[in-house]
Amino acid sequence: MAVSLRIVSLTVTTGEAEQTYRFDRPATVITGPIGTGKSSLLMLFKHVLGGSAMLTPAVRENVLSVQAEVVAGDERMVLRRAIEGDAADTVDLLDPHSLALERALPLRAGDGLTTLSDHLLNALGFPREQIATRREGSARPQNLTFNDLYAYIYLQAREIDRQVVGHLDSWFETKRRELFRLMFGLTDSALMELKRTKNQLLDKLKARTAEHNNVSAFLAASDPRSDDELRAELKQMRDTLGRAETGLSSLRTELEEQTAADTALRLELQNAIRSAQQAEEEVAAAADLVEARHAVVAQVHLDLSRLARSATAIDQLSPFEFVACPRCMQSLAARSVEDGHCLVCLQPDPVEADIDPAAIEETRTTLQQQLEDAQRIQQSDEAHLQAAQERSQQLSFVVASLRRQLDAQTRDAVAPRFDAIAEASSRVAALKAAIDAITQLRESWARVRTIDADIRAIKAERTRVNKAIKAKSEQLKASQTLVGDLSTEFGQLLTGWNLPWVDTAVIDRDTYLPVINGQPFESLQASGGGIATSVNLAYSLTLLAFGLDHPEVLVPSLLVIDSPRKAFGNNDSDRQRAAEIYSRFRTMADAYGERLQLIIADNDPPPITSEFFGKVEFDYDNPMVPGVDHPGPDHVGRLENEADG
Structure with missing residues (x-):
């Protein structure tokens, strides 16, 4: 059965006012002159449902938020989204009775987060799948979102005579096909997983x-x-x-064997080297001792010399009384000197015993004896030094001899090895x-x-x-018959409108797009926008009716159409064609009633009447944005000429 989706009402809130637009009939026509807000109202549907919509400056500058009452599957929900700022990155889910905030649903996927798209697809019972796509030469699976599905729901004015469900947008083409296959049972989760695996294997194979x-x-x-x-x-x-x-x-x-044979000689050499080192140490110690003995003898010699000089000076100078300084020859007669002190050096006169000749002689005898003892010990130490030097020379000779012997022994055996x-x-x-x-x-x-x-x-x-x-x-091939039946119904509807230059009309079994007279949709541009618009409308209306007639087909039950007469003229044939299109709207509304919903924005009122048509009317005194004065017909422009908002 068709995926049940319905917009019950839309509330637009500005800083000055609030206005609710209701859509209670199977088909609602929104009319009004250019620039009064018809297309903007449809864009607000897309905005509140989480899409990236084109919003006019009047909407961006004045509307604070938009709120929609929506029925998705068996769930009635109220959604509210701000127009600008950080709050526009989420959609508030409100309690449908109290309008209390239940939770905020993010628009972008994140770990463990349920997005608005997830919530809507779950409510609709539409499969949440990933498709196998490639970006920059590598497999990158992408989620199929509610916004992708909305491309089958919303026929924008600027696209209605140019492309079918965004088929000219290369980034969307794969998603468009996979969505069609899901709706018609031409694919399922297992097949899509196999295709993703195929893409991953291709990447691995390339790498x-x-x-x-x-x-x-x-x-x-x-x-x-x-x-x-x-x-x-x-x-x-x-x-x-x-x-x-x-x-x-x-x-x-x-x-190693030769080295073992030389071990004894090496050991003897090591012992000789140790003995030679000890002998050298003994020589060094003996030399230090001899040098010390020389110092002692020299000191005794100095003491004897000093004693001899002192005795001679005393003997020679004691009889004299100095009247002048012997150094500078100044007179000492007037010098005041204490009694018992030397007139020259002013020191106390020596005691008589200190200059006793016998004492001096005794001292000389003692020093002479010390000198003889020191000389005798010195001679003994010099003899020991000589003996140590001779022993050291002998051991050095032994070491040299052993080294020559070892070199001679290893030269011919070890070195070559x-x-x-x-x-x-x-x-x-x-x-x-x-x-x-x-x-x-x-x-x-x-x-x-x-x-x-x-x-x-x-x-x-x-x-x-x-x-x-x-x-x-192959298992799913049986569903191809549905595509054939869809193609037949599409051809019957389109040829029933008696469009000029349209002889045959089918839906291609590979691209799932209209083929007119054996040519793709793009070729209709040369025939005029009215022909292309009619083909696009016939395609979407056929899909909608087919989904309602076949329980296994998951086509959404909502269709939003902006400017179905956009490219039509005012001659009789154009008016007749418009009447046929609106007659089809009426027929479907009559036949399916509340099972479907058509929301159509058009400049003029419907060319036919029907009790199933609801009406929303705008004019320059009552534009779509409430509480904001319209500048008049001289300051209007089409929404499709605005930048994305």
Whole structure:
């Protein structure tokens, strides 16, 4: 059955006033001169339902919020959205009876958040699906939202004679097709999941193929040898390395054996070196002692000299009385000197015992004895120093002799082995480096083989998924008959309007778009906007009726049409065509009653009458925005010429 959606009323609130517009009939026609707000009212439907709508300056500058009473499925809800500011990023869900705020529904998806789109789709019972899309060459699944579905509901004035359900917008084309398939049962969750998997596998295949090409190009540029050649060369090198390591081990064993034979001589040399070091230390100590003895003897000599000079001075100068300073020859006669002090130095005169010749002689004898003792000890220490020096020289000779003997013993046996070991070690290192290089190359080849296996697995999985897609599509193929029936009804409706230049009209089974006289919709531009508008209207009306007639088809039961007579003229044929279109509106309203809702905005009143037509009328004295004076017919413009708001 058709997806039941109905707009019961819309309330527009400004700073000065508030106005509620009701849509109680199966079909409501909104009329009024250009610029009075017909299209703006339809845009406010889209705005309050969470869409990005074009809003005129009059709406943006004066309207504070818009509130809609909506029936979606079995749920009656009241939605309110601000026009500008941060509050416009959410839609308030109000209690339909008390109008108390129940919760604010965000417009953009987030972790764990239920968006307005989620809430509306759940209420409608319309599947919430992700579709397989590609952006910038990679798979990026996208959610199908209520705003996407609204493209099937709302025929905008600026698009009504240009494109069908936004089919010229490349970013929307995939969504348009998938929505049609969902509505007609041509796809389901399982098939859409398979298509997303197919897209992901394509990305993986591209990535692994690019990686394979890069690694292969690196191998081709770095080394021309194949993996088989590298494997054979690696085996040969490992064999050579084994032999080289065996030879190196043998040389080291021989060197160890020869070293064991030299151990005794080395030990003797080590002992001799230690003894020579001790002898050198003993020589150094003896030399320090001899030097100290020399210092003692020299000091005693100095003491004897000083004693001799003192005795001579006393003997020579004591008889004299100085009348003049012996240094500067100044007279001392007038100098005041205490009794018992020297007239020259002013020191106390020495005691008689201090200058006793016997005492001086005794001191000299003592010093002489000390000198003899010190000289005797010095001679003994010098003899010890000489003996230590001789012993040190002997031990140094022994060390030199042992070293010459060890050098002679190892020159012919050990040194050649050291050279051989160095050469063998260098060869082993070179072989290991070459093996490492080949191993790295083989690792790259192994990576190529792994990537090859991954590519084969991905291709196999892709084949399986393609088969599953084909099988699932075959299961759903029965729904293609619905598209054929839809095409038949579309052709009957359109040819019944007797449009000029329209001989055949079908709906393409691949694009799900109108094809007129075997040509796509875009070709109608040359025939005039009235023809294109009529085809677009016939397409949407056929979809609406088909959904109401077929329980399995999920076409929304609401259709909002802006300016169905936009491109029509005023001649008889144009008026006749307009009458036929409105007659179709009346017929559907009569036939389906409350099961459908048509909301039509047009400049002029309907060319036919019907009790099923509700009316909303605007004029320059009573425009759509309440409480705001209209500047008049000289200051109007079409909404489709405004920038997106």
